[in-house]
Each structure stands twice: as C-alpha cells, then as structure tokens.
Amino acid sequence: MEVPILKQGDYLIASIQSALTDADLSQLREALVERVGRFRSRGVIVDVTALDVMDSFAVRTLRDIAHMARLRGAETVIVGIQPEVAFAMVQLGLTLKGIATALDLEEGLNFLNRRGKERVDRA
Amino acid sequence: MPDNNSSVPIRSDVDIVSARQKGRELAAECGFEIGDQTVIAAAISEIARNILMYAKRGEIRFRGLADGDRQGMVVVAEDQGPGIRDVSLALQDGFSTSGGLGLGLPGAKRLMDEFEVVSEVGRGTTITMKKWIRRGHA
Amino acid sequence: MTAKEANPSQPGGKSRTEDTAALLRELVAHLRQNRTQLREEWARRITQAKLLTAMTEEEVFAEATSVYDNYVEALETGTFEALQAYSRNLSERIIPRGVETHEVVGIVLLLRDTMARSLFGKYHEDFEKLNRILDAYEPAANRIANTVAVGFVQERERIIRQQQEAIRELSTPVLQVRERLLILPIIGVIDPQRARQLTEQLLRAIRANRAKVVVIDITGVAAMDSNVANHLVQTVEAARLLGATVIVTGLSPEIAQTLVTIGVDLSEMATVGDLQGGIEEAERLLGYKVVPLAEGQPA
Numbered sequence: 195m196e197v198p199i200l201k202q203g204d205y206l207i208a209s210i211q212s213a214l215t216d217a218d219l220s221q222l223r224e225a226l227v228e229r230v231g232r233f234r235s236r237g238v239i240v241d242v243t244a245l246d247v248m249d250s251f252a253v254r255t256l257r258d259i260a261h262m263a264r265l266r267g268a269e270t271v272i273v274g275i276q277p278e279v280a281f282a283m284v285q286l287g288l289t290l291k292g293i294a295t296a297l298d299l300e301e302g303l304n305f306l307n308r309r310g311k312e313r314v315d316r317a
Numbered sequence: 318m319p320d321n322n323s324s325v326p327i328r329s330d331v332d333i334v335s336a337r338q339k340g341r342e343l344a345a346e347c348g349f350e351i352g353d354q355t356v357i358a359a360a361i362s363e364i365a366r367n368i369l370m371y372a373k374r375g376e377i378r379f380r381g382l383a384d385g386d387r388q389g390m391v392v393v394a395e396d397q398g399p400g401i402r403d404v405s406l407a408l409q410d411g412f413s414t415s416g417g418l419g420l421g422l423p424g425a426k427r428l429m430d431e432f433e434v435v436s437e438v439g440r441g442t443t444i445t446m447k448k449w450i451r452r453g454h455a
Numbered sequence: 456m457t458a459k460e461a462n463p464s465q466p467g468g469k470s471r472t473e474d475t476a477a478l479l480r481e482l483v484a485h486l487r488q489n490r491t492q493l494r495e496e497w498a499r500r501i502t503q504a505k506l507l508t509a510m511t512e513e514e515v516f517a518e519a520t521s522v523y524d525n526y527v528e529a530l531e532t533g534t535f536e537a538l539q540a541y542s543r544n545l546s547e548r549i550i551p552r553g554v555e556t557h558e559v560v561g562i563v564l565l566l567r568d569t570m571a572r573s574l575f576g577k578y579h580e581d582f583e584k585l586n587r588i589l590d591a592y593e594p595a596a597n598r599i600a601n602t603v604a605v606g607f608v609q610e611r612e613r614i615i616r617q618q619q620e621a622i623r624e625l626s627t628p629v630l631q632v633r634e635r636l637l638i639l640p641i642i643g644v645i646d647p648q649r650a651r652q653l654t655e656q657l658l659r660a661i662r663a664n665r666a667k668v669v670v671i672d673i674t675g676v677a678a679m680d681s682n683v684a685n686h687l688v689q690t691v692e693a694a695r696l697l698g699a700t701v702i703v704t705g706l707s708p709e710i711a712q713t714l715v716t717i718g719v720d721l722s723e724m725a726t727v728g729d730l731q732g733g734i735e736e737a738e739r740l741l742g743y744k745v746v747p748l749a750e751g752q753p754a
C-alpha cells in the first residue's frame with residue numbers, strides 16, 4: 195500500500211492510511227527523500243494516526259527519514275502517535291530523540307510555521 | 318474464554334502485518350484492553366520480523382490461556398533457522414548482528430509478562446511469550 | 456473454571472482405600488439421615504458463637520442448609536468444585552455485608568465439630584470403628600474447611616483490589632489548569648501498577664485535552680525505587696511522542712539521585728523546583744509558542 199504524499203507549499207505531508215509492511219515503509223522513505231530534494235521542501239510531516247502499532251523497524255525508518263531530510267534542509271515532524279502506541283513504544287525502548295512530534299496534522303503545521311518564522315527572525 | 322487457536326506462517330513482510338493483526342484480534346477476544354492489545358501486537362511484530370530476517374521462514378502461533386482465575390494469551394514463534402549463539406547477549410538492549418536497533422528481543426521481553434527463548438545453533442529458535450490480563454480489570 | 460486447590464488428589468493427600476471409601480459412604484449416609492437435626496444444631500451454635508451477626512437468622516439458616524448439603528456432597532464425591540463454586544458465590548454475597556474471614560472459618564469449623572460430635576454419639580460403643588471413621592472424616596473435613604476459607608479469602612482480596620482500583624482512579628486526577636496545560640500531581644506511594652495506570656491516564660488526557668505542556672508534580676511522592684523511576688522516564692518520553700512537553704516539579708534530592716543512578720540524564724529532563732515555578736515555565740512555553748501562531752497560517 196503506497197503512502198500518498200501531498201505537497202503543500204514548502205512542506206510535504208505523508209499520511210499513512212493503513213498498516214504498512216516493511217517494504218511500504220522503505221518505499222515511503224525513498225519517496226520522501228527524493229521529493230525533499232526535488233521540491234527543496236523546508237518541512238516534512240508524517241502522519242501516523244492510522245498506525246495501531248509501531249515497532250523498531252517503523253521507528254528506525256522514521257528516524258532515517260528525519261535524518262536524511264535534515265541533511266537536505268528539511269525539518270521532520272511525526273504527528274498522530276496514539277496513546278497506546280506511544281506506551282508500547284517506550285516499553286520497547288523506542289524513542290524519537292531529536293525528532294519533533296506533534297499531536298496531529300494541525301499542530302505539526304503550526305510547529306513548522308513557527309520554525310520557519312524563527313529562522314526568518316534570526317536571519 | 319475463547320479457545321481460539323491461530324497460526325500464521327511467516328515467509329514475507331506481509332505476514333508480519335497479518336501476524337500482529339491476528340494477534341491483536343485474539344488479544345481482544347481474550348479480554349485484553351486496547352493498551353495491552355497494542356503491547357502484544359508490538360511484541361509479535363518484533364519476533365515475526367526476527368524470523369523473517371534471520372531464519373527466512375517460520376511460524377507464529379497464539380492461543381488464549383486460563384490458569385486458575387488468571388486469563389491471558391500465549392504466543393509461540395518457531396523457526397528452523399540458524400539459531401542464536403548467545404541468547405543472553407541477544408537479550409541485551411542494543412545487541413544486533415544485523416546493524417539493527419537491537420531492541421526486538423529485549424523490548425518484546427519487557428512488553429510481555431513471561432518470555433522464554435530456546436535456541437540451538439543450526440537447529441532453530443523457539444520463543445514463547447505470555448501476557449496475563451491485569452488483575453483488578455477483570 | 457478449575458482453580459488451584461481443585462487438584463485431583465484425594466482428601467489428606469492419601470489415596471482413598473476401599474476401606475476409607477466404605478467408611479465415608481457410611482458417614483455420608485449418617486449425615487444425610489440426620490440432616491434436619493444437625494443443620495439446626497449447627498445454625499444454633501453459629502448464633503451462640505455470635506458469628507455472622509450481619510445476617511438475619513433466616514439467612515443464616517438458608518446458607519447453613521446449602522453449605523451443609525455441599526459439604527456432605529464433597530465428602531461423598533471427594534471432589535470440591537461444587538463446594539468451591541458455592542463458597543465463592545457465598546463470599547461474594549456476604550463480603551459486602553461486612554462478614555469477616557474469622558467468621559467464615561469459624562462456621563466451617565463449627566460444622567466440622569457438630570458432625571464429629573454426632574459421630575461420637577453414634578459410634579461411642581464401638582471405639583475401634585469410631586477411630587476409623589474419624590480417620591476417614593478428619594482429612595476430608597480439613598480439606599473442606601480449607602477450600603471454603605481459601606475461597607473466601609480470594610474473593611475478599613479480589614474485592615479489595617477492585618476498591619483500591621477505584622480509589623486510585625479518584626486519587627490521581629489529571630487537572631487542566633488552563634487550555635493546553637495539564638497538571639498531574641502524584642501523591643503517595645507509587646508501585647509499578649499504579650505508575651502504569653498514571654501513564655495511561657495521562658496519555659489519554661493529553662489527547663483528549665490537546666495538551667501541549669504537562670507538569671508532573673512529585674512533591675508528594677515519598678520514595679521512588681529504580682523501577683518506578685524508570686517508569687517516570689518512560690512516561691515523560693511517551694508524552695513527548697504525543698507532542699507534549701513534560702516538566703517535572705518537586706524532585707527531592709533522593710529521587711534525583713535515584714534517577715541519576717539508573718542512568719537518566721537530568722539535563723535532558725525539564726525539571727523545575729516547585730509546582731508554582733513549573734506552571735510559570737509551562738505558561739511561558741505556551742505563551743512563547745502561541746504568539747507566532749497568529750501569523751502565516753498555511754493556505
């Protein structure tokens with residue numbers, strides 16, 4: 195199941211619709227990294243609301259996405275992690291250190307906008 | 318108490334998804350609440366991926382449990398792969414022979430209430446893990 | 456449902472010989488024959504001993520009848536499931552009325568005694584036979600007393616656990632002090648189960664209230680072992696996964712030490728001295744973040 199990626203201004207929004215296989219996740223990573231380069235995006239939002247579980251492979255892929263996007267100048271926000279999913283993740287020992295998280299898509303966009311503004315202010 | 322008995326063969330990454338979905342369904346039928354359903358699904362996902370990654374193929378079975386006034390669920394993951402040379406090492410956070418995060422086995426152990434690994438080099442690996450429904454929630 | 460004490464071994468652990476079986480049959484016949492009289496005698500002694508005072512005389516008699524019949528049946532069959540199920544059920548009914556463990560043990564021992572006296576009466580002429588009857592009776596009677604007492608205690612524990620659960624839910628409110636700011640004041644002793652519950656409650660509250668900042672105040676926590684400290688760290692991380700920032704306040708030097716010992720980098724955990732300071736910091740975070748929101752919403 196391919197994850198749809200939406201381009202909205204400077205941002206890319208990937209909203210996961212259903213459970214993903216490892217291959218789907220890897221494909222999402224490739225597609226996002228390629229598009230960040232192509233569109234010179236400033237931000238990436240990955241919406242995981244629909245995921246009812248996140249294991250080490252999924253977390254690793256999200257970390258890779260954030261890392262590679264950053265190298266290309268984009269900030270990544272993971273949005274929509276469910277309470278139970280978060281609880282299982284921390285018990286597994288999985289964290290998203292150094293990666294921004296937000297409650298939902300709206301909050302994720304707010305975060306990126308703020309970041310953009312801070313950057314402009316500093317410049 | 319559902320005496321539901323399921324088994325899922327693991328041969329490709331699609332099977333990992335169906336194993337954890339079936340596991341979650343059975344957990345729900347057994348009476349686990351959503352938090353524990355998720356915990357069980359996450360543990361299944363980890364050991365199923367290990368089967369695929371290290372043994373190429375294998376099987377995951379699950380079943381509801383009743384022991385006196387306790388109820389729960391058991392998950393057994395079995396493969397005839399290369400086996401694990403040093404189980405206690407493999408159970409340490411961060412240990413990986415594949416450049417992975419090394420959190421699958423120790424993490425699944427933390428998620429479940431009981432966790433047992435029987436492995437023989439060249440023969441294969443069997444992991445048995447159990448989760449009990451927390452008392453006071455019955 | 457089978458339970459632990461319903462194992463297939465015979466009363467007293469010894470295998471039931473033909474002889475014992477015959478004696479028990481005789482015994483059961485005697486107890487059936489004298490059912491009315493023995494039951495009344497037993498109920499009278501219960502009242503005399505001031506047991507089950509929370510129940511009316513009719514209730515005591517009705518229960519006594521059921522217990523008597525179950526008791527004799529257990530003696531006859533050597534199986535305890537029915538008795539066990541009945542004693543659970545009985546316990547469930549009488550525990551809310553304040554019946555205590557010693558009362559339940561007391562009435563079963565009284566029944567044992569009432570029956571034994573009646574056996575004395577019947578067999579006192581034949582001392583040899585009396586001895587053999589009592590030898591067959593004792594282990595079974597002890598086993599029965601045990602089954603009933605264990606059933607009661609288990610049921611009581613279950614009810615107590617349930618009540619504790621309810622109290623816990625009440626005693627750890629997640630408070631919303633202003634929009635997007637939650638406070639979780641933790642008071643008392645935290646065990647792993649409670650810690651887990653607190654986490655689940657908090658995570659749900661974060662989503663439900665769309666919280667951005669959470670202040671966890673642990674001023675009221677007396678002590679924290681490394682297990683619970685680990686849990687606190689997990690809670691902070693899980694809240695962050697949902698997009699909320701956690702500020703921990705009221706960290707005593709001892710607890711701070713425990714956290715350091717288990718390898719927590721305190722510089723990575725936002726801590727503020729007291730609750731008031733924590734709330735101020737939270738508001739600063741919220742205010743700071745709120746300002747730019749008015750501008751440049753994406754199209």
Ligand SMILES: Nc1ncnc2c1ncn2[C@@H]1O[C@H](COP(=O)(O)OP(=O)(O)O)[C@@H](O)[C@H]1O
Binds near residue numbers: 407415416418
């Ligand atoms: N089913 C298995 N068969 C063989 N080796 C295994 C199996 N499961 C786990 N292992 C070994 O245990 C190590 C730790 O596993 P795990 O904790 O899941 O971490 P990871 O998969 O990230 O390496 C693996 O690197 C591998 O060497």
Ligand SMILES: [Mg+2]
Binds near residue numbers: 363366367417421422
């Ligand atoms: Mg693994």
